[in-house]
Amino acid sequence: xxxxxxxxxxxxxxxxxxxxxxxxxxxxxxxxxxxxxxxxxxxxxxxxxxxxxxxxxxxxxxxxxxxxxxxxxxxxxxxxxxxxxxxxxxxxxxxxxxxxxxxxxxxxxxxxxxxxxxxxxxxxxxxxxxxxxxxxxxxxxxxxxxxxxxxxxxxxxxxxxxxxxxxxxxxxxxxxxxxxxxxxxxxxxxxxxxxxxxxxxxxxxxxxxxxxxxxxxxxxxxxxxxxxxxxxxxxxxxxxxxxxxxxxxxxxxxxxxxxxxxxxxxxxxxxxxxxxxxxxxxxxxxxxxxxxxxxxxxxxxxxxxxxxxxxxxxxxxxxxxxxxxxxxxxxxxxxxxx
Amino acid sequence: xxxxxxxxxxxxxxxxxxxxxxxxxxxxxxxxxxxxxxxxxxxxxxxxxxxxxxxxxxxxxxxxxxxxxxxxxxxxxxxxxxxxxxxxxxxxxxxxxxxxxxxxxxxxxxxxxxxxxxxxxxxxxxxxxxxxxxxxxxxxxxxxxxxxxxxxxxxxxxxxxxxxxxxxxxxxxxxxxxxxxxxxxxxxxxxxxxxxxxxxxxxxxxxxxxxxxxxxxxxxxxxxxxxxxxxxxxxxxxxxxxxxxxxxxxxxxxxxxxxxxxxxxxxxxxxxxxxxxxxxxxxxxxxxxxxxxxxxxxxxxxxxxxxxxxxxxxxxxxxxxxxxxxxxxxxxxxxxxx
Numbered sequence: 001x002x003x004x005x006x007x008x009x010x011x012x013x014x015x016x017x018x019x020x021x022x023x024x025x026x027x028x029x030x031x032x033x034x035x036x037x038x039x040x041x042x043x044x045x046x047x048x049x050x051x052x053x054x055x056x057x058x059x060x061x062x063x064x065x066x067x068x069x070x071x072x073x074x075x076x077x078x079x080x081x082x083x084x085x086x087x088x089x090x091x092x093x094x095x096x097x098x099x100x101x102x103x104x105x106x107x108x109x110x111x112x113x114x115x116x117x118x119x120x121x122x123x124x125x126x127x128x129x130x131x132x133x134x135x136x137x138x139x140x141x142x143x144x145x146x147x148x149x150x151x152x153x154x155x156x157x158x159x160x161x162x163x164x165x166x167x168x169x170x171x172x173x174x175x176x177x178x179x180x181x182x183x184x185x186x187x188x189x190x191x192x193x194x195x196x197x198x199x200x201x202x203x204x205x206x207x208x209x210x211x212x213x214x215x216x217x218x219x220x221x222x223x224x225x226x227x228x229x230x231x232x233x234x235x236x237x238x239x240x241x242x243x244x245x246x247x248x249x250x251x252x253x254x255x256x257x258x259x260x261x262x263x264x265x266x267x268x269x270x271x272x273x274x275x276x277x278x279x280x281x282x283x284x285x286x287x288x289x290x291x292x293x294x295x296x297x298x299x300x301x302x303x304x305x306x307x308x309x310x311x312x313x314x315x316x317x318x319x320x321x322x323x324x325x326x327x328x329x330x331x332x333x334x335x336x337x338x
Numbered sequence: 339x340x341x342x343x344x345x346x347x348x349x350x351x352x353x354x355x356x357x358x359x360x361x362x363x364x365x366x367x368x369x370x371x372x373x374x375x376x377x378x379x380x381x382x383x384x385x386x387x388x389x390x391x392x393x394x395x396x397x398x399x400x401x402x403x404x405x406x407x408x409x410x411x412x413x414x415x416x417x418x419x420x421x422x423x424x425x426x427x428x429x430x431x432x433x434x435x436x437x438x439x440x441x442x443x444x445x446x447x448x449x450x451x452x453x454x455x456x457x458x459x460x461x462x463x464x465x466x467x468x469x470x471x472x473x474x475x476x477x478x479x480x481x482x483x484x485x486x487x488x489x490x491x492x493x494x495x496x497x498x499x500x501x502x503x504x505x506x507x508x509x510x511x512x513x514x515x516x517x518x519x520x521x522x523x524x525x526x527x528x529x530x531x532x533x534x535x536x537x538x539x540x541x542x543x544x545x546x547x548x549x550x551x552x553x554x555x556x557x558x559x560x561x562x563x564x565x566x567x568x569x570x571x572x573x574x575x576x577x578x579x580x581x582x583x584x585x586x587x588x589x590x591x592x593x594x595x596x597x598x599x600x601x602x603x604x605x606x607x608x609x610x611x612x613x614x615x616x617x618x619x620x621x622x623x624x625x626x627x628x629x630x631x632x633x634x635x636x637x638x639x640x641x642x643x644x645x646x647x648x649x650x651x652x653x654x655x656x657x658x659x660x661x662x663x664x665x666x667x668x669x670x671x672x673x674x675x676x
Contacts, residue, residue, distance in 0.1 A: 001464055001465075002415060002464070002465055002466055002467075006415070006416075006439045008465050048659070049659050051655060051656065051659065052659065077340060077344070078344075078527060082444060085653070085655075086424045086425075086653045086654075086655065087424075087444065087446065087651065087652065087653035087656075088444045088651070089651070089652065089653045089655065089656045092530065092651035092652070092664050093651075093656065093661065093664060095530050096530040096531075096532050096651075096664040099529050099530075100529065101344045101527040101528060101529050102527070102528070102529065102530055102666060103443070103445075103452060103456070103527060104443060104444040104445045104446075104452070104649075104651070104666070105441070105442060105443060105444065106420060106425065106426045106442040106443065106444040107441075107442045108425065108442075114441060114442070118441070118456070121460075121463070121465060122459075124463070125459070125462075125463040126339055126340070127339075127340055127346050127459060128340055129340075189416060189439040189440070189441060190439060190440070191437050191438065191439050191440065192430065192433050192434040192437075192440055194434050311442075313425065313426070313427070313430035313431075313434075313442070314425065314427065314430070315423070315424045315425035315427045316424075317389060317423075317424065317427065318389065318425075318427045318431065321386070321387050321389065321390065323431065326430050326431060326434040328440060328442070
């Protein structure tokens with residue numbers, strides 16, 4: 001049921017039965033390393049290209065989720081998935097091997113929450129009883145596609161972010177499955193916001209206004225205060241974008257500073273070389289939610305979170321043609337039942 | 339409600355209230371020219387790049403649909419859209435200006451039916467009362483992205499297809515809107531099928547097995563015979579792909595030859611120079627359904643159609659890395675009420 005301007009209330013509160021994550025070496029050695037399921041010390045993951053490796057990260061995360069639940073791929077009704085690569089090839093080639101009816105998504109770094117929203121809505125409506133949401137990214141495939149070949153060894157400005165290598169996946173099931181796991185209560189799909197930022201090395205600044213718009217709309221639509229949530233978690237605004245988001249909210253007389261967290265700031269040690277403003281990429285929020293935050297929810301250290309993934313919808317071509325960076329943010333409320 | 343293996347029955351049968359299409363010069367001068375709403379004689383559409391022109395084709399189609407219904411963009415709940423360009427920039431930049439909550443999709447040439455399926459399911463569940471589905475493609479932006487720069491003037495083999503320039507859009511509304519228009523009864527999202535085709539100039543052959551799989555699954559799931567439909571319409575298999583699809587069905591003892599039609603074969607005069615196997619691209623089925631077939635339904639020359647969009651999920655990078663072409667086909671049953 002739609003409430004307010006753009007939020008949907010999920011009256012059947014589907015459950016997130018299980019999650020799984022697979023990451024590369026930098027993520028494994030970072031502050032959240034102990035939480036990831038699969039940690040690979042090789043960015044190639046035994047494959048011959050970064051693109052194939054990215055696909056394998058997603059495949060491993062999905063296979064591991066199925067293994068945890070003793071499920072086979074035929075039991076899955078639908079999968080919603082996407083990634084950052086041209087023509088979403090990481091997802092396409094991964095899901096080819098799974099034989100699950102597939103909805104391909106492109107929401108840049110917002111893809112994971114876009115997938116979570118749609119799979120939750122599918123289960124809420126009874127369109128399926130086991131629906132997967134998945135997303136991936138890879139530092140090396142993203143660098144050469146969006147920026148410069150790795151061999152170039154270029155330096156980056158402090159506002160730049162470091163694409164997360166890995167994948168995260170979640171399984172949505174109906175509420176009547178007997179297991180105490182977090183449920184989805186609301187989703188707020190975002191509008192595209194573009195404040196005219198043209199600097200591809202400052203995605204945080206480009207995406208923060210979209211996060212602001214979606215968070216404020218969600219709070220209005222649901223008549224909730226920021227404090228309702230134990231955490232309002234953005235995907236990958238990084239240091240720069242986080243500061244802008246908090247200031248935008250403050251100027252609007254909404255203080256989210258005490259509950260705001262950002263996966264991009266938590267996945268890496270921000271003092272480490274080349275991390276600059278923090279992590280980014282579809283896998284940032286996908287892997288961090290599917291490991292650390294899901295566990296925090298299950299162990300009741302967090303009980304109510306608003307997960308907000310932001311995506312920058314430009315391409316190197318559009319930037320080359322003088323365009324600015326349009327961004328979108330999607331939000332999903334995930335809560336423990338009392 | 340899910341029925342059979344992968345089909346969903348839409349018990350509230352949402353209505354396709356209106357459609358709109360915008361196309362370029364080659365399409366305007368083709369056999370279906372009289373059916374399109376907006377016909378532009380300039381592939382640049384007054385813009386400075388093909389990419390911006392593609393975005394404008396989608397924008398014009400949407401604006402025209404809103405104009406036909408005397409609606410403003412604020413009245414639209416959600417939009418599902420996508421295109422062929424890297425990072426789906428045609429859709430992103432178009433929808434930036436519309437301020438409608440946005441779900442970005444990537445299904446290659448299957449995108450329009452993917453969008454139609456999701457918007458129908460949204461309306462069926464009451465998540466929105468006015469939901470748009472849209473897709474675009476552009477011959478010139480697709481050529482330089484997937485194949486060779488136009489300036490190269492390369493010849494193509496007879497199995498190659500010609501990307502349609504334009505866009506198609508449809509508005510889904512609840513069944514209780516009083517207007518005699520076609521309704522959506524079933525959707526069958528497809529699995530990814532890959533029969534090992536590696537020839538980027540023969541997409542029809544790569545996509546036909548996916549169409550076969552989805553059509554057969556749909557018929558089984560719904561317990562319908564091909565003859566139930568006045569037309570089973572594929573998106574853009576072209577001559578080559580159509581022949582393969584019909585033969586695959588025949589080998590499976592299912593004869594669709596009398597009801598099968600293909601938008602790629604109908605949008606262009608197949609004897610014209612450089613058309614080769616027919617039209618392709620997201621806009622092929624999007625523009626042909628949103629003009630010709632929608633009118634055929636409204637005027638009851640057709641009463642039951644199965645619209646099947648196929649998409650090839652490779653990228654030039656994956657083909658360069660030796661991969662074959664994975665394909666997907668999504669089907670939606672659209673019917674007049676008796």
